[in-house]
Amino acid sequence: MKKSLGLMLLVIAVFLAACGAGMSDKPAVTGGSLEIYGPVAMAAKEGQVTGAFMRIRNTGSQTDRLLGASSKAADFVQVHETVVENEIMSMREVAAIEILPGESIELKHGGYHIMLINLKTDLKAGETLTIRLKFDQAGEVVVPVLVMKK
Ligand SMILES: [Cu+2]
Structure with missing residues (x-):
């Protein structure tokens, strides 16, 4: 009995690990022909500046362009x-x-990124903030962005 419980927990653990690994292959959100993967922002305090990062893939047959971003989280x-x-x-x-x-574009440290300037409140790890991205073709895409520990 005890042995089978242990085996079952192991099976569950492997299953969860597989799910976790698979999640990065799935877009966090899609808009038009665009898929957005792994959107994250770094934790920071009210009044500070922080960066948001993600990968954006264009599955369509036309070139799209990221034109801007907005969020209620920052001025x-x-x-x-x-x-x-x-x-x-x-x-x-x-x-x-x-x-x-x-093709994909990568918003990452040392490259392109979304800059949130003058945060209205503290951004704490584990919270989610909303960033609205504006694209030439796909229009506005609302992206839930996970706050990560700095
Ligand atoms: Cu910047």
């Missing part, structure tokens, strides 16, 4: 790129990011 939300000039890293706002048919 300003911008799409940024990270640039290195004279060995100094800085960030600047971009007008648009193209997503070619069948």
Whole structure:
């Protein structure tokens, strides 16, 4: 009896691990021809600045463009790129990011990202915030973004 319970728990553990691994292959949200994977933001305090990151895949046959972002969580939300000039890293706002048919763009540390400027409240790990992304073709896509420990 005890042995079979142990085996059952092991089976459950393996099953959960498989589910966890499989989840990253599934988009968190889709909008039009776009699939959005693994949207996360870093925990930060009220008044601070933080970044949001994700992968956006275009499954359609037309090029789409990320034109901007908004959120009630911050006073300003911008799409940024990270640039290195004279060995100094800085960030600047971009007008648009193209997503070619069948391709993905990666918003990540040291690259493109969504910048939340002047947070209205603390963002704590485990919470979810909403970011609205604006695309040329797909229109507005509402993305639930998981807050991660810094
Ligand atoms: Cu930035």
